Amino acid sequence: MKTLIIVCITLISNLSFTQNYSYDLHEYSDYLLDKNNNKISCTITEIKNGKVKFQQEDKIYIKTEDLSNFSDVKFSETDVLKNTLNIEIKNPNKNYSNIYFYASNDLPYTVMQNKKKVVKINKNSYYLHKVEAGKTYEFYCSGNPKNSDKLIIQAKGGKTYIVKGMQIRKSHGNPYSRHGTSSRLVIDNSKLSKYALLTMSRKARK
Numbered sequence: 001m002k003t004l005i006i007v008c009i010t011l012i013s014n015l016s017f018t019q020n021y022s023y024d025l026h027e028y029s030d031y032l033l034d035k036n037n038n039k040i041s042c043t044i045t046e047i048k049n050g051k052v053k054f055q056q057e058d059k060i061y062i063k064t065e066d067l068s069n070f071s072d073v074k075f076s077e078t079d080v081l082k083n084t085l086n087i088e089i090k091n092p093n094k095n096y097s098n099i100y101f102y103a104s105n106d107l108p109y110t111v112m113q114n115k116k117k118v119v120k121i122n123k124n125s126y127y128l129h130k131v132e133a134g135k136t137y138e139f140y141c142s143g144n145p146k147n148s149d150k151l152i153i154q155a156k157g158g159k160t161y162i163v164k165g166m167q168i169r170k171s172h173g174n175p176y177s178r179h180g181t182s183s184r185l186v187i188d189n190s191k192l193s194k195y196a197l198l199t200m201s202r203k204a205r206k
């Protein structure tokens with residue numbers, strides 16, 4: 001009888017350990033890496049408009065942060081990536097290049113070229129700009145035409161460039177800047193930038 005009780009206790013303990021292990025594995029199978037490459041174990045619940053919602057290990061609340069705050073992300077459930085517009089990042093044929101502009105960190109900006117407006121990128125929006133390959137293009141943000149802040153793209157055939165606006169400084173008295181903030185265009189073809197682009201919720205209009 002005593003032996004039977006010991007066997008039962010052992011089985012129950014093993015079953016409990018297996019259940020707990022499986023629960024933990026499922027609960028925290030995702031992760032984020034911060035800019036210092038520190039791993040954050042979590043459950044990612046949604047990636048939308050360039051933001052990630054996640055429940056960190058041992059926390060009861062859900063956080064929302066910009067994807068640009070991290071250096072890498074891994075999620076187990078593919079449906080957390082909310083590509084509501086069914087955006088496809090495609091390479092064009094060899095005679096053209098694709099340039100995608102999108103809003104990062106909710107920062108709106110207006111893309112300029114040769115003193116002419118290309119498109120205004122508002123919060124949660126993106127725009128596909130197709131250009132001829134083999135040419136050089138210069139873009140900058142409205143109100144920030146300095147040569148040092150221009151984005152120069154030597155367009156290669158069949159290549160895609162993903163571009164976002166980045167805050168660079170405070171510009172007092174600048175009528176083109178939002179709340180005194182100026183922007184600079186940068187190319188970012190990283191995995192996280194692609195996720196941010198895919199989850200934009202509207203197309204920008206010229």
